[in-house]
Amino acid sequence: MSVDAVHAADLQAERTHGEGSLRTWLANSRVLAWRQLLVYVRNVPTVLQSLIIPAVSLVLIKVVLGDAVGDATGQDSLYGTVPLMILVGAMGGSMVSAIRLNKERSTGLLARLYVLPINRAADLTSRVLAETVRILVVTLILLAVGSAMGFRFSEGVPAAIALIAVPVVFGSAYAVFVLAIAVNSPAGAPLVQYLGLLMNVLMFFNSGFSPIDAYPGWLQPIVANQPMTPGIDLMRSLAAGGPITMNLIKVAIWAAIFVGASIYPALVGYRKAATSR
Structure with missing residues (x-):
């Protein structure tokens, strides 16, 4: 969607309510989120990478690990790896x-969007909204793959809906954090390398691959409280039963940290990035 189309779609709302109004912000965010989604789906390699690779990885983990985790924990490894x-x-x-x-x-x-008569926060909001939609789709696809492999919801429909909400909320909060880094990084900065390093550390030191008590004693508190572990444990409990309250609190805390620490830097960084040309 072109910038002119974005302008035309929201022009009436802007004239009626002003650029800074809540209604204009919501209208602008909706249209710009649609633009983000169109850009995403038209990039076929990116779509395949973000949708297919996690699903293939899930299958490969099950094939490689087999029942080793289940034999050690008494629970199917899918409830950790999914x-x-x-x-x-x-x-x-x-x-x-x-x-x-x-x-x-x-x-x-960004500079062209910034000079348009649209709400200043709408572009950043639209990117988070687009990420929320993408995360929801990825979650549903991976749950479908997991279900085909034996993953089951034994706690009922409300728990299943709550399980889906966990990655959507957590992932959207993380997206705010990542966008804040992006707008405050120099153009062409090696974001993939930096963020990929963080992802690799979090991915291999959590409760999804192995129970926390299987890690060395000094490492267990780190593994138990890193951002991904509470989410994994919470989704496991919502699917198969188990403690919920403490992990729910930890997920909420991490989501609040990501958002609270990122909103101001994201807005300031976006303004600087959009006006620096």
């Missing part, structure tokens, strides 16, 4: 959005 790969897919896809934002900054698109 939540793990859902979070990996949710968080990993945010890197693509960050790279696109950084590229649009260097091409001048």
